Amino acid sequence: MKTIRWIVSDLDGTLFNDQKEISQFNQEMIKALFEHSVPFGIVTGRPVQQVADRFQKLGLSPYLSFIIGMNGGSFLNLSTQKIQVFHPLEFPTIQTILEHYQDLDLCFQVLENTTRYVNRSTPRSLAYTHRCKEEEEIVDFLSYCRRHPILKLMIYCDPEKMDAVVQRAKTLSLPKCRGIQTDDCMFEWMDQRIHKGAALEYAAEVLDLPLSSCLAFGDADNDLEIFERVGVGICAHNGTSKAKEKATIVSAFTNEEDFVGRTIQTLITNDFHW
Numbered sequence: 001m002k003t004i005r006w007i008v009s010d011l012d013g014t015l016f017n018d019q020k021e022i023s024q025f026n027q028e029m030i031k032a033l034f035e036h037s038v039p040f041g042i043v044t045g046r047p048v049q050q051v052a053d054r055f056q057k058l059g060l061s062p063y064l065s066f067i068i069g070m071n072g073g074s075f076l077n078l079s080t081q082k083i084q085v086f087h088p089l090e091f092p093t094i095q096t097i098l099e100h101y102q103d104l105d106l107c108f109q110v111l112e113n114t115t116r117y118v119n120r121s122t123p124r125s126l127a128y129t130h131r132c133k134e135e136e137e138i139v140d141f142l143s144y145c146r147r148h149p150i151l152k153l154m155i156y157c158d159p160e161k162m163d164a165v166v167q168r169a170k171t172l173s174l175p176k177c178r179g180i181q182t183d184d185c186m187f188e189w190m191d192q193r194i195h196k197g198a199a200l201e202y203a204a205e206v207l208d209l210p211l212s213s214c215l216a217f218g219d220a221d222n223d224l225e226i227f228e229r230v231g232v233g234i235c236a237h238n239g240t241s242k243a244k245e246k247a248t249i250v251s252a253f254t255n256e257e258d259f260v261g262r263t264i265q266t267l268i269t270n271d272f273h274w
Contacts, residue, residue: 001273001274002212002213002231002232002273002274003213003272003273003274004038004213004214004215004231004232004267004272004273004274005038005039005209005210005213005214005272006038006039006040006041006065006207006209006213006214006215007033007038007039007040007041007214007215007216007217007264007267008040008041008042008043008068008200008203008214008215008216008217008226008230009040009041009042009043009216009217009218009260010042010043010044010217010218010219010220010223010226011042011044011046011051012044012045012046012132012183012219012220013219013220013236013238013239013255014217014218014219014223014236014255014260015042015217015255015260016255017255017256018255018256019131020131020132020133022058022060023258023261025258025261026258026260026261027058027060028261029260029261029264029265030060030063030064030264031060031063032264032265032268033063033264034062034063036268036272038272039065039066039207039209040063040064040065041064041065041066041067041068041203042055042064042066042067042068043068043072043196043199043200043216043218043223043226044067044068044069044071045069045070045071045152045182045188045222046069046070046111047069047070047074047111047112047113048067048068048069048070048074048075048076048083049069049076049083049113050069050111050113050114050134051067051069051076052067052076052078053113053114054133055067061078064078065078065079065207066078066203066206066207068196068199068200068203070111070151070152070190070194071152071180071182071188071190071194071195071196071222072086072194072195072196072197072198072199072200072225073085073086073087073088073151073152073190073191073194073199074086074151074199075199075202075203075206077206084202085149085151086151086191086193086194086198086199087151087190087191087193087194088149088150088151088191089150089151089152089153089177089189089190089191090176091145091146093174093176093177094142094145094150094153095142096172096174097153097172097174097177097189098141098142100168100171100172101155101165101168104157104161104164104165104168106155106156106157106161106165107119107120107121107122107125107155107156107157108120108141108153108154108155108156109136109153109154109155109156110141110144110145110148110150110152110153110154111134111152111154112148114133114134114135115134115135115136115137116129116134116135116136116137116154117137117139117141117144118136118137118138118139118141118156119138119139119141120138121136121138124158124185125156128156128185151190151194152188152189152190152194153188153189153190154186154187154188154189155186155187155188155189156185156186157185157187158185159184159185162181162184162185162187165181165187166181166187169187174189175192176191176192177189177190177191177192178190178191178192178195180221180222181221182220182221182222183220188222195222195225196222196223196225196226197224197225197226197228197229198225200214200216200225200226200229200230201229211229211230211231212230212231213231214229214230214231214232215230215231215232215233215234215263215267215274216230216232216233216234217234217236217259217260217263218233218234218235218236218239218243218247219235219236219238219239219240219243219255220239220240220243221240221242221243223235223243223246224242224243224246227243227246227247227248228246231274232248232249232274233246233247233248233249234247234248234249234250234251234259234263235247235249235250235251236250236251236253236254236255236259237250237251237252237253237254237257237259238254238255238256251263
C-alpha cells in the first residue's frame with residue numbers, strides 16, 4: 001500500500017474535457033486536495049503563463065503548487081511566481097527540421113502564451129487552434145525562431161497526413177533532439193533533455209517530496225516519462241496505447257467522465273492510501 005502525498009495532472013485529454021474545459025466536479029476535487037494539504041501540480045505541453053492565467057480566471061490559482069509547461073521545458077513555482085526555462089532548441093537544429101519536412105507542406109508553429117506563431121495557416125489548423133482557445137499569427141517563421149528561445153517546435157498536419165510526418169521523423173538524425181506525436185494532428189520537436197519526467201524530478205526537489213509518493217494522471221505519449229517515475233500512474237480510458245501500457249492502471253473512465261475527479265474523490269475516501 002502506498003501513501004499518496006502529492007498529485008500531478010496533464011491537461012488536454014486528461015483534466016480537460018474534449019471542449020478544453022475543466023468540469024465543475026474536477027474543480028471541486030482540486031480544491032479538496034488543498035483542504036487536505038496535498039500539493040497539486042499541472043504537467044502539460046502548454047506554456048506555463050497561459051495555464052497560470054487560465055487557472056487564475058477560474059479562481060483555482062490558490063490551489064496549485066506549480067505548473068510544468070512545454071512538455072517539461074518550463075517550470076512555474078506558484079509560491080514565488082518565478083519561471084525556470086530549460087534547454088531551448090538551437091537555431092541550426094530548427095533549420096534542419098524545417099528543411100527535412102519542406103516538401104510536405106506543413107504548418108510549423110511556436111506557441112507563446114495563447115498565440116501560435118506560424119509559417120502558414122489553414123482552416124483546419126485554425127479550427128484546432130481555436131478549440132485549444134488560442135490564436136494564430138503568420139510570421140516570417142525563421143526570423144521569429146532566430147530572435148526567440150524556442151522550447152518546442154510544433155508541426156500541425158491534417159490527421160490523414162500524420163503517418164507521413166511520423167515516418168519522416170524516423171529518417172532525421174538529431175541525437176540531441178526528440179520528436180513525439182502529441183495529438184492526432186500535432187507532432188513536436190524538442191531538446192532530448194526536455195520531457196515531463198525530468199521537470200517532475202525538479203518539482204520533487206522543490207517540494208522536498210519523493211517521486212514514489214506522487215500520483216500522476218495522463219493520457220498521451222508525452223506522459224510516458226512521468227508514469228515511469230511516479231509511485232502511481234493513471235491513464236485515462238481515452239489514452240494512447242503506449243500511455244496505457246506504461247501506466248500503473250488504466251481508468252475505467254475517460255476525460256469526458258471526470259476520471260481525475262473520480263480518482264481524487266476515492267483517494268480522499270481512502271485517506272490517500274493506494
